[in-house]
Amino acid sequence: MRIPSVLAVLALSAGPLTVSPGVSAAAATLPAGVRSFESVNQPGSYVRHQESLGRLTPVTAGSSQQTKLDATFTVVNGLASPSCYSLQTRNGLFLRHRDWRLRVDANTGDSAFRADATFCPQDGSVAGSLSLSSYNYPARRIRHRDSGLWLDTYQDSPNFRADSSFRLKSPWAPKVNKGPVVPGLFADPHLTSFNGRYYLYPTTDGYASWSGTYYKAFSSTDLVNWTDHGVILDHGPDVSWADNSAWAPAVAAKNGSYYLYFSGGLARGDTSKHIGVAVADSPTGPFRDALGRPLIRSGQYTGQAIDPMVFTDDDGQSYLYWGQGAARVVPLNPDMVSFDPARVRVITPPGYNEAAFVLKRNDIYYFMWSENDTRSEDYRVAYATGPTPLGPWTKRGIVLQKRLGAGIKGPGHHSVVRAPGTDTWHIAYHRFAIPAGNGTNREVAIDRMEFNADGTIRPVVPTP
Ligand code: FUB
Numbered sequence: 240m241r242i243p244s245v246l247a248v249l250a251l252s253a254g255p256l257t258v259s260p261g262v263s264a265a266a267a268t269l270p271a272g273v274r275s276f277e278s279v280n281q282p283g284s285y286v287r288h289q290e291s292l293g294r295l296t297p298v299t300a301g302s303s304q305q306t307k308l309d310a311t312f313t314v315v316n317g318l319a320s321p322s323c324y325s326l327q328t329r330n331g332l333f334l335r336h337r338d339w340r341l342r343v344d345a346n347t348g349d350s351a352f353r354a355d356a357t358f359c360p361q362d363g364s365v366a367g368s369l370s371l372s373s374y375n376y377p378a379r380r381i382r383h384r385d386s387g388l389w390l391d392t393y394q395d396s397p398n399f400r401a402d403s404s405f406r407l408k409s410p411w412a413p414k415v416n417k418g419p420v421v422p423g424l425f426a427d428p429h430l431t432s433f434n435g436r437y438y439l440y441p442t443t444d445g446y447a448s449w450s451g452t453y454y455k456a457f458s459s460t461d462l463v464n465w466t467d468h469g470v471i472l473d474h475g476p477d478v479s480w481a482d483n484s485a486w487a488p489a490v491a492a493k494n495g496s497y498y499l500y501f502s503g504g505l506a507r508g509d510t511s512k513h514i515g516v517a518v519a520d521s522p523t524g525p526f527r528d529a530l531g532r533p534l535i536r537s538g539q540y541t542g543q544a545i546d547p548m549v550f551t552d553d554d555g556q557s558y559l560y561w562g563q564g565a566a567r568v569v570p571l572n573p574d575m576v577s578f579d580p581a582r583v584r585v586i587t588p589p590g591y592n593e594a595a596f597v598l599k600r601n602d603i604y605y606f607m608w609s610e611n612d613t614r615s616e617d618y619r620v621a622y623a624t625g626p627t628p629l630g631p632w633t634k635r636g637i638v639l640q641k642r643l644g645a646g647i648k649g650p651g652h653h654s655v656v657r658a659p660g661t662d663t664w665h666i667a668y669h670r671f672a673i674p675a676g677n678g679t680n681r682e683v684a685i686d687r688m689e690f691n692a693d694g695t696i697r698p699v700v701p702t703p
Contacts, residue, residue, distance in 0.1 A: 269314055269324055269360040269369060269407070270314065270407075271313075271314045271315060271316070271324075271421075271422045271423070271467065272313065272314055272422060273311060273312070273313050273314075273410040273413060273414045273422075274311070274312060274313075274314055274407050274408065274409075274410055275298070275310050275311055275312070275407075275408045275409065275410050275411045276312065276405040276406070276407065276408070277405060277406045277408050278295055278383060278404075278405060279363060279364055279365055279368045279401055279404040279405060279406060280364075280401035280402065280404070281295065281383070283297050283298070283299070284296060284297050284298070284383075285297075285298045285310040285408075285411070286310065286312070286381075286383075286388065286405060287306065287309040287310035288309050288328060288332075288334070288342070288343040289309060291342050291343055291344070292340065292341070292342050292343075292387065292388075293334060293340065293341025293342055293343070293381075293387065293388030294386055294387055294388060295383035295386055295387070295388060296310075296386065298310045298411055302411075304412070306411075307411035307412040308329045308330070308411075308412045309328070309329075310411045310412075311328075311329050311410045311411050311412040311413075312326040312327060312328060312329075312334065313326070313327045313328075313329075313414075313422050313423075314326060314422065315327050315422045315423030315424070316422070316423040316424070316425075316443070316455070316467075317357040317358075317359075317374065318333065318346060318352070318353035318354075318356050318357050318424075318445050319350070319353040319354045319356070319357035319374050319375070320357055320374060321443075321453065321455060321469065321470050322359070323357045323358060323359040323360075323374050324357070324358055324359070324360070325356050325357055325358070325423070326356075326358070327422075327423070328343050329412055330674060330675060331345070331672060331673070331674045331675025331676065332344055332345055332346075332675060333345075333346050333352075333356040334356065334358075335352065335355040335356035336355050336373060336376075336379075336381075336390040337355065339379075339389055339390045339391070340387065340388070340389060340390070341381060341387075341388035341389065341390065344356075345675055345680075346424070346445050346680055347447065348445055348446050348447030348448075348450075348679050348680070349447050353445065353446070354374050354375035355373075355375065357373075357374035357375070358371035358372065358373060358374060358381065359371065359372050359373075359374055359377070361380070363400075363403075363404035363405065363406075364397070364400035364401045364403075364404040365404065367406060368404040368405060368406050369404065369405060369406075369407070370400070370403045370404050370405070371403075371405075372393070373390055376390065378392055378393055379391060379392050379393065380393050380403040381403060382399065382402045382403040383402050383403075384402065391403070416673065416703045417684075417702050417703065418673070418682060418683075418684040418685075418702070418703060419672070419673075419682035419683050419684060420439070420462070420463075420465065420667075420683050420684060420685050421439065421441070421457050421465050421467070421683060423445075423682075424443070424444040424445035424672060424676075424680050424681060424682060425441035425442065425443060425444055425455075425669070425681070425682065425683045426441060426442040426444040426613075426652060426669040426681040426682075426683070427441060427442040427486060427487040427488070427546070427594070427652040427669060428440070428441045428652075428653070428654060428667040428668065428669060428683045429441070429487075429488055429489045429490060429548070429654045429667075430654045430655070430656045430665065430667035430685065431490060431654070431656055432656055432657075432659055433492055433497075433522045435460075435659050436458055436459070436460060437458060437459045437460070437462055437656065438456060438457070438458050438490065438522050438523075439456070439457040439458070439459070439465065439667065439683070440454060440455075440456055440457075440471075440488040440489070440490050440499070441454075441455070441457075441488070441669070441683055442454070442485065442486050442487055442488070443455065443485065444669075444679060444680060444681045444682075445679065445680055446679065447679060448679070449484060449486060449679055450483045450484065450506065451483070451484075451485050451486075452473055452474045452475055452482065452483055452485050453470045453472065453473040453474065453475075453485055454470065454471050454472050454473075454485055454488045454499070454501065455467060455468065455469060455470055455471060456468040456469075456471045456522065456523045456524065458522070458523065462665060462685055468523040468524075471499070471519070471523060471524030471525060471526050472485075472488075472499060472501065472517050472524065472525070472526040473485075474503050477517070477526070477527065477528060478503055478515060478517075478528050479528070479531060480503070480505070480513065480515070480531075480532055480533060481503025481504055481505060481513065481515065481533075482503075482504075482505055482506050483503070483504055483505070483506040484502060484503055484504035484512055485501065485502075485503060486501070486502040486503070486512070486545055486546070487501065487502055487545060487546045487547070487594070487652065488500065488501045489501075489547055489548045489549055489654075490522065491549035491551060491557060491575065492522070493551070493557065493573075493575050495520070496518055496519070496520065496575075497518065497519045497520070497521065497522050497524075497526075498516055498517070498518055498529070498549070498575045498576070499516065499517040499518070499519070499524075499526045500514060500515070500516050500534070500547035500548070500549060500559070500561075501514070501515055501516075501517065501547065502514055502515075502544070502545040502546065502547065503515055503533075504537075511537030511538065511544075512537055512543055512544055512545045513533035513534075513535060513536050513537050513544050514533060514534050514535040514544045514545065514547045514561055515528060515529075515530070515532075515533050515534055516528075516529045516530060516534045516547075516575070516576050517529055518575075518576070529576045530576055534547075534576065534577075535547075535561065540562070540565070540567060540583065541564070541565050542562045542563055542564035542565030542566075542567075543562065543563035543564055543593075544561065544562070545561070545562070545563050545593065546561055546562065546563060546593045546594050546595065546652070547559060547560070547561040548560045548561065548594075548595050548596050548597065548654075549571065549575075550597035550598070550599075550628060552599065552628055553599070556570055556571075556628075557570070557571040557575060558570055558571065558597070558628045558629070559571050559578060560586075560595035560596075560597060561595065562587075562593070562595065563592060563593035564592070564593075565585060565587045565591075566585070566586050566587045566588070566591050566595050566608065567583055567584065567585055567586065568583075568584050568586050568595075568628070568629055569582050569583040569584070570582055584629055584630075586606070586629070586630050586632060588606070588608065588621075588623050588632055588634050589634060590608075590610045590621055590634070591608050591610065591621075592608070592609055592610050592611060592612065593608065593609050593613075593652070594608055594609035594620075594651065594652040594653065595607070595608050596608070596653060596654055596655060597628060598655050598657075599628075600657075600662075600664075600690065600694070601694060603624050603625075603626075603694050604624065604625045604626065604627060604628055604630075605622055605623075605624055605655075605696070606622065606623045606624070606625060606630070606632050607620060607621070607622040607623075607638065607653065607655070608620070608621060608622070609621075609651035609652050609653070610637075610651075611651075612678070613649065613651065613652065613678050613681075614649070614677065614678025614679075615649060615678070616641050616643075616648035616649050616671070617640070617641065617649070618641075618649040618650065618651040618652075618678075619637055619639060619640035619641070619650065619651055620637070620638045620639040620640070620650070620651050620653050620666075620668065620699075621634065621635075621636065621637050621638065622634075622635055622636070622638050622696060623635055624694070624695075635695055635696070636695075636698075637698065638653075638666070638688070638696050638698060638699055639651070639653065639666065639668060639698070639699045639701060640698075642700065642701050645701070645702070645703045646673050646674060646703055647670050647671075647673070647701045647703060648670060648671040648676075649669075649670050649671045649678065649681070650668050650669070650670040650684070650701050651668060651669065651670075652668065652669055653666050653667060653668035654666070654667050654668075655667075655688060663687070664687070664688045664689070664690070665685050665686070665687060665688060666685065666686055666687075666688040666699055667683060667684070667685045668683070668684060668685075668686075668701075669681040669682060669683050669684070670682060670684060670701065673703055684701060684702070686699050686700070686701055686702055687699070
């Protein structure tokens with residue numbers, strides 16, 4: 240697989256169509272979100288899929304709803320690289336090339352599919368247009384020919400440049416669902432707030448066996464509009480002891496520094512997972528491995544060493560929770576990167592699988608976790624309450640579970656944030672991506688989480 244050369248970043252603007260082959264576009268980005276792609280030299284014709292093949296056909300206001308859906312794509316994080324993009328269809332498939340034809344297929348998560356489904360923006364033939372080169376065959380671009388879409392070798396000719404140039408347009412079939420909160424495949428969201436701004440740290444999903452390698456950060460003031468801050472830690476270059484399984488990040492602030500706790504493993508040889516900690520001066524990184532070795536090694540304790548989470552109590556003491564199969568907690572030392580092993584406690588409640596999360600409200604501590612397997616539609620969130628961050632814990636019930644009538648399967652691995660200065664709480668979680676996801680193709684959603692007068696948590700009704 241070859242890595243594309245430095246990307247030309249395009250500034251896309253709406254406006255009257257002027258076809259001037261050979262004129263370079265001004266600089267801009269390919270914004271994530273729901274879009275339609277109009278041909279530069281066949282105005283009124285749009286990129287779409289039909290019987291699984293990529294095509295270019297006219298679309299008008301009078302076209303069928305199916306045609307409009309087929310001509311609408313969500314620009315998402317590149318399945319093979321965060322430097323490029325993938326185009327997801329409204330029925331959850333991905334535009335990819337095979338035998339040099341463009342077609343749509345479900346993401347298998349293997350590296351070949353992810354590369355075939357990743358495209359990088361290049362200057363289009365006219366101002367305000369773009370061209371998409373292949374991630375794994377950078378000399379080839381998406382181009383229309385005989386009403387079909389092909390991945391053809393770039394030719395520096397006016398005809399080729401025009402055939403391979405498209406304008407980003409408002410979507411023919413706008414999004415109707417609220418979710419996902421950030422476009423694309425992400426999971427295990429850690430939603431928190433620092434200095435009055437929300438930050439979201441998810442696992443990058445869409446990889447077979449969850450073999451992703453990097454974390455991105457997003458931030459927002461309203462939980463609706465999110466800024467993508469790019470990659471904040473990449474196991475490959477940044478972590479000597481891990482090169483895959485970049486799972487379940489959690490970020491905590493202390494003394495002006497930000498600590499990112501994460502799980503990681505090695506693709507070759509040792510397949511076990513370890514927990515590490517990285518540090519940065521800003522919530523959006525860049526983070527650097529704080530220890531140069533795991534904070535918790537595989538096998539050091541029973542259960543899988545994954546899914547770290549830090550809760551800091553009102554007195555400033557931080558606690559580290561972690562584990563799959565068994566839940567543990569230990570007070571962190573003030574340096575946030577060490578602890579006294581003699582103080583580690585097992586706190587596994589009945590039904591616990593993974594994804595421990597702790598919050599405090601009105602002097603009650605809430606210990607929350609995920610039950611069942613993330614590949615199961617029955618993956619769900621349960622909780623207990625207790626008088627201290629260490630328990631003892633009394634299980635109270637299920638907070639969040641599948642809602643098949645709304646197409647919601649496997650909601651879990653959550654986090655909870657309080658709107659700063661209020662008693663309004665939000666729960667972030669992942670679920671099978673709607674409509675075509677599964678346990679390795681997940682998306683992030685956020686819903687309100689409310690408390691009863693007695694302090695128990697009302698079951699969350701997840702919204703699509
Ligand atoms: O995303 C990889 C793993 O899947 C997480 O560590 C688990 O909690 C489960 O969500």
